[in-house]
Amino acid sequence: MSTGTVPYRYKDKIIINPLMRGGILREDVKKKICEEGWLDVGYNVCFDCVEGRSSLISKPGIKSFLKEIAHFVGGDDAEHTFGCRAAQFSVMKTVSEFAKEDGRTNIIITDPNSHYSTNIAAEMCGLHAVEPPHTGYPEYMVEADRVLEKIEEVEKESGKPALVVMTHADPYYGNIAPVEEVGKICKEKEIPYMVNAAYTGGVKPIDMKDFNADFLTLSAHKSMASVAPLGFLVTTFVWSKKVFALSRSKAEWTGRVFGKKIPNVFGCSVGGLPLVSAMHSFPAVRARVKNWTDEIKRTEKFIERMEDIGDIMLLGERPHRHHLLHFETPRFWEISKTQKKKGFFLAKEMNKRGIVGLHKGLSKHIKLSVYGLSDEELERVAAAFEEIAKM
Amino acid sequence: MSTGTVPYRYKDKIIINPLMRGGILREDVKKKICEEGWLDVGYNVCFDCVEGRSSLISKPGIKSFLKEIAHFVGGDDAEHTFGCRAAQFSVMKTVSEFAKEDGRTNIIITDPNSHYSTNIAAEMCGLHAVEPPHTGYPEYMVEADRVLEKIEEVEKESGKPALVVMTHADPYYGNIAPVEEVGKICKEKEIPYMVNAAYTGGVKPIDMKDFNADFLTLSAHKSMASVAPLGFLVTTFVWSKKVFALSRSKAEWTGRVFGKKIPNVFGCSVGGLPLVSAMHSFPAVRARVKNWTDEIKRTEKFIERMEDIGDIMLLGERPHRHHLLHFETPRFWEISKTQKKKGFFLAKEMNKRGIVGLHKGLSKHIKLSVYGLSDEELERVAAAFEEIAKM
Numbered sequence: 001m002s003t004g005t006v007p008y009r010y011k012d013k014i015i016i017n018p019l020m021r022g023g024i025l026r027e028d029v030k031k032k033i034c035e036e037g038w039l040d041v042g043y044n045v046c047f048d049c050v051e052g053r054s055s056l057i058s059k060p061g062i063k064s065f066l067k068e069i070a071h072f073v074g075g076d077d078a079e080h081t082f083g084c085r086a087a088q089f090s091v092m093k094t095v096s097e098f099a100k101e102d103g104r105t106n107i108i109i110t111d112p113n114s115h116y117s118t119n120i121a122a123e124m125c126g127l128h129a130v131e132p133p134h135t136g137y138p139e140y141m142v143e144a145d146r147v148l149e150k151i152e153e154v155e156k157e158s159g160k161p162a163l164v165v166m167t168h169a170d171p172y173y174g175n176i177a178p179v180e181e182v183g184k185i186c187k188e189k190e191i192p193y194m195v196n197a198a199y200t201g202g203v204k205p206i207d208m209k210d211f212n213a214d215f216l217t218l219s220a221h222k223s224m225a226s227v228a229p230l231g232f233l234v235t236t237f238v239w240s241k242k243v244f245a246l247s248r249s250k251a252e253w254t255g256r257v258f259g260k261k262i263p264n265v266f267g268c269s270v271g272g273l274p275l276v277s278a279m280h281s282f283p284a285v286r287a288r289v290k291n292w293t294d295e296i297k298r299t300e301k302f303i304e305r306m307e308d309i310g311d312i313m314l315l316g317e318r319p320h321r322h323h324l325l326h327f328e329t330p331r332f333w334e335i336s337k338t339q340k341k342k343g344f345f346l347a348k349e350m351n352k353r354g355i356v357g358l359h360k361g362l363s364k365h366i367k368l369s370v371y372g373l374s375d376e377e378l379e380r381v382a383a384a385f386e387e388i389a390k391m
Numbered sequence: 392m393s394t395g396t397v398p399y400r401y402k403d404k405i406i407i408n409p410l411m412r413g414g415i416l417r418e419d420v421k422k423k424i425c426e427e428g429w430l431d432v433g434y435n436v437c438f439d440c441v442e443g444r445s446s447l448i449s450k451p452g453i454k455s456f457l458k459e460i461a462h463f464v465g466g467d468d469a470e471h472t473f474g475c476r477a478a479q480f481s482v483m484k485t486v487s488e489f490a491k492e493d494g495r496t497n498i499i500i501t502d503p504n505s506h507y508s509t510n511i512a513a514e515m516c517g518l519h520a521v522e523p524p525h526t527g528y529p530e531y532m533v534e535a536d537r538v539l540e541k542i543e544e545v546e547k548e549s550g551k552p553a554l555v556v557m558t559h560a561d562p563y564y565g566n567i568a569p570v571e572e573v574g575k576i577c578k579e580k581e582i583p584y585m586v587n588a589a590y591t592g593g594v595k596p597i598d599m600k601d602f603n604a605d606f607l608t609l610s611a612h613k614s615m616a617s618v619a620p621l622g623f624l625v626t627t628f629v630w631s632k633k634v635f636a637l638s639r640s641k642a643e644w645t646g647r648v649f650g651k652k653i654p655n656v657f658g659c660s661v662g663g664l665p666l667v668s669a670m671h672s673f674p675a676v677r678a679r680v681k682n683w684t685d686e687i688k689r690t691e692k693f694i695e696r697m698e699d700i701g702d703i704m705l706l707g708e709r710p711h712r713h714h715l716l717h718f719e720t721p722r723f724w725e726i727s728k729t730q731k732k733k734g735f736f737l738a739k740e741m742n743k744r745g746i747v748g749l750h751k752g753l754s755k756h757i758k759l760s761v762y763g764l765s766d767e768e769l770e771r772v773a774a775a776f777e778e779i780a781k782m
Contacts, residue, residue: 005451005452005456005670005671006450006451006452007423007427008427008428008429008431008435009438010428010431010432010438011427011428011431012428015431015432017434017437017438019434019437020432020433020434020437023432023433023434024431024432024433025430025431025432025433030425030430030431032398033425033430034421034424034425034430036398036399036402037399037401037402037403038399039416039421039424039425039618040399040401040402040406040415040416040421041401041406041411041414041415041416042411042414042415042416042611042612042613042616042617042618042619042621043408043410043411043414043612043613043619044399044619046408046410046411047400047401047408047747047748048751050751050752059397059400060396060397061396061397065396082473082474082477082620082657083473083657083661085657085658086473086657089657093515110642112642112644112645114642116647116649116652116658117657117658119638119640119642119647119649120638120640120649120652120654120657120658121657122640123638123639123640123654124484124654124655124657129640129642129643130643130644131642131643131644131645132644133644220433221433221434221661221663222433222434225433226433227430227433227618227663227664228433228434228435228661228662228663228664229473229620229660229661229662229663229665230433247510247511247514248514249510249511249513249514249520251501251503251505251510251520251522252520252521252522253503253521253522253523253524254503254522256507256510258507258510258511261507261511263511263514263515264515266473266474266476266477266480266508266511266512266515267476267507267508267511269620270474270612270619270620271619271620272612272618272619272620272665273618273619273664273665274620274663274664274665279396280396356438357438360439360441361441
């Protein structure tokens with residue numbers, strides 16, 4: 001091991017980190033990865049690469065898998081990417097070029113609950129992100145009317161926006177954004193429209209046609225039970241030609257061209273083990289989205305139980321439509337003052353009970369998820385909070 | 392499995408693909424990954440993330456590991472990236488911005504044997520790649536004088552180049568480029584200088600100070616016995632501030648800032664299992680570069696043996712200083728004409744003998760590597776070619 005390496009410390013723990021719950025690997029997939037030999041070599045999907053790009057490989061069937069991914073979310077075409085952040089970057093890069101050609105501004109509109117990777121992707125591409133307001137405490141809702149007002153403001157002051165982005169379920173409150181309504185607005189106004197489904201695609205049924213979305217970005221390690229880093233960019237036939245355009249550069253003296261490579265995804269996005277894991281997980285992922293209504297019911301019950309503790313309140317929309325939960329927890333904050341570990345006591349106490357994934361140091365607010373937990377595990381989590389609340 | 396998934400078909404085979412030999416995982420590392428639980432969840436290094444960027448995590452010790460990587464190749468600072476291609480992109484993006492500020496051209500000079508990912512990274516950043524000539528058949532050498540001439544030509548016709556890139560060992564012939572001489576030229580002329588060490592860093596001792604390099608890019612899955620996709624960008628204190636500059640964007644209405652994120656590496660490069668594998672492999676990788684002279688001697692003997700077959704000749708420099716071998720094989724081409732499988736017969740015949748990784752369909756030219764093979768495996772590979780040559 002290198003000096004800094006520590007053994008994995010979370011085996012057989014109950015993970016409640018909301019970023020992680022959708023990315024837990026199935027036992028059968030881990031078994032296949034370890035036993036079949038997929039860990040033998042870094043470039044494990046390149047043995048039968050003929051055309052020079054991973055997304056064109058048919059053994060294993062990456063090409064057909066990407067079609068399945070596209071159809072799974074109602075799109076026409078998909079490429080795998082280095083995480084959802086790289087998918088968002090590809091979109092931003094494409095629309096920034098399109099904006100120049102089309103005389104648009106370099107302004108994009110994002111919802112105010114966007115993941116940081118959306119804002120970073122914009123920054124990478126020289127795009128300026130502006131936001132409509134949310135409804136504020138305690139629900140922090142994004143409303144289509146506010147998005148429309150923001151679009152109109154930009155149009156009036158600067159010109160046509162380069163892109164509108166909605167974060168389908170946001171990473172702060174787990175609110176579901178009004179993606180359909182905003183889609184209608186964008187369609188009418190002919191503004192390219194991206195929905196970041198990093199927290200929904202793979203746990204909840206999605207059809208990007210319902211959203212009128214031009215681009216849908218997915219995170220395999222967040223919501224598709226896969227090894228990190230892996231994402232997908234799904235798009236329509238119309239935008240596919242632009243965002244997945246092939247290389248046009250020619251090396252000067254040698255005259256080399258790279259005609260199968262897609263610059264927006266670094267030529268070839270390699271794939272490797274993350275992609276293998278996603279392919280193996282996909283049938284189960286496709287099946288599990290059908291249980292979404294049940295998952296939400298169980299989550300609702302868990303919310304009630306948490307709030308019954310007293311001095312604990314869910315932030316974000318009600319009824320809650322996503323598994324990411326953000327509680328305001330003055331109860332635990334009060335207790336922390338009496339504890340030697342101060343704010344760290346809560347994660348520590350949960351850890352003692354075999355439950356991990358709370359952000360360390362926080363006790364005034366906590367974010368968690370019980371998505372996909374068994375009844376027995378869910379009971380342990382609820383009971384742990386109830387017990388700690390009595391400290 | 393998704394419709395296209397096939398089981399891994401190369402377990403217990405001898406892999407001779409030259410892109411793969413440096414990326415074979417050690418048995419002990421695979422065991423740790425599978426047994427400790429690193430495959431349990433996509434975000435497996437994020438449990439103890441406090442600062443919001445993977446490269447700042449101390450449990451596991453990613454931060455200290457990156458320091459070790461930097462020092463391993465004579466650099467000051469390193470970030471992990473989504474493969475060497477993403478590291479090259481970060482460099483290109485930085486120098487393209489620097490070029491604008493500094494009144495340079497958007498022209499970069501690459502060696503004529505560059506990997507396609509260098510050219511694609513340039514294309515992504517709007518940089519135009521020009522090349523000095525190589526020496527042509529059969530050695531295809533890059534010469535520092537030709538690089539200097541090209542620099543002078545660009546300076547005369549257009550202005551100061553934005554960057555010079557040398558591919559330390561190239562992917563076509565396994566030639567070692569004159570990285571020290573070119574480094575001297577770049578230092579004198581004050582041109583930013585990047586060495587792509589994807590095929591050397593992790594198999595051969597490297598000190599980027601000897602090269603006078605400003606940037607060194609590494610591929611963990613190519614040459615550091617790691618799961619894909621993972622690379623490293625190593626740089627100097629001077630360039631670190633630019634290439635690893637922190638985010639300066641501010642989300643408009645919420646006022647959110649992302650001050651720990653590095654836009655040039657997508658904010659945070661996640662890490663995940665590829666990074667875990669690299670950390671576990673690193674002590675062995677650091678040790679193995681000391682055996683480079685022996686590896687080259689074994690490779691030399693293998694070359695002799697191949698050429699003794701007759702009508703087979705190594706292309707690229709002699710004596711050969713890298714494990715990537717490109718043979719011209721008229722002998723196999725002649726045999727292929729008599730075979731039902733035509734050009735595919737060679738890979739097929741090798742496969743029958745448990746040896747995999749030759750590019751399918753090629754028999755006129757082959758690329759392979761025997762790096763890291765045991766004596767017994769190396770013997771099997773040589774004997775297989777000798778046997779097939781008699782068909």
